Amino acid sequence: MRLLRSTRHPNITNQCDTSFHRQAARGIILNGEDILLLYTECYHDYSLPGGGVDESENFQQGLVRELIEETGAKNIRNIKPFGRYEEFRPWYKDDFDIMHMESFCYTCEIDDDLGPNKLEPHELENGMTPMWVNIYQAIRHNENTIANSDKKGMSIERETFLLKLIAKELIA
Template sequence: MRQLNIATHSSAQKNSILTRIATRAIVLRGEQILLLFTERYHDYSLPGGGVDEDEALQAGLVRELQEETGAKNIRNIEPYGVYEEYRSWNKHGYDLLYMKSYCYRCSIDDELGDPQLEHHEIQNAMRPVWVNIYDAIAHNEETIVNSDKKGLSIERETFLLKLIAEELVES
């Protein structure tokens, strides 16, 4: 899979590193993209998340996409690229998180089922939405500049959305 980016946040110090492997789903319909809107952070992100130990990447992608969006009949899964990042992490005895996100394009049925969100996702008021990709990019850019609510993943998500719009959205 091609390398999309390696980002090291300015606060990152490489001492005690926690490695996390994740997948991200790219589901497009023209300029519409299936994203998660998180009220707490006021941002859009690709569906996906951590891959369980001994879980294949594509199996993790399917599980996360189903859980977070209620997607049905996930198919035509194709590798898109890998985004790597280092960021500060002050939990569980680690001071640095190394996140490797495997991004995949895929198709789903038109109708979404009920998401099976985790407790923290419900607390953060996360919900799946179909949104115009250019509107999502503009919204995230506005949040980056003007919001003190933004989360640590917004730079990754905005980078990926811009790349997807440039390379995959049909004009």
């Protein structure tokens, strides 16, 4: 899968720090200029639905499971690779210093109606909600959050980069 971008958080300076590798699958679901995203109230941002791939899954299986859990998507089909975003960022727990995160992004289609989602407790706590959003409004919103909010999470720069690339390559 093509590498879209590789980033290293500026606080990572020591190559010898302990790290772990996390792989995630993320879905790109478009309807014209609208895109299915997750709004997270706690961080005041929009992100692509998706998440960690379990050891017993391939990326497409993990994507389907995550889309159903987070958005209630039905009849997920025509899954095609879009690209991989790699990042190295500080880890917040004591067991490791660095997380090496790879996000494997796929375009796909779903049925128009969404079923009930099955968000995890921390996702509910953070106020995560699936919604269709105009992609250009989502980009502006995330850019505003990056510029003006102390609440922003570490993933917003990845998500905003991906939204801009999706708009450029798949919509424009």
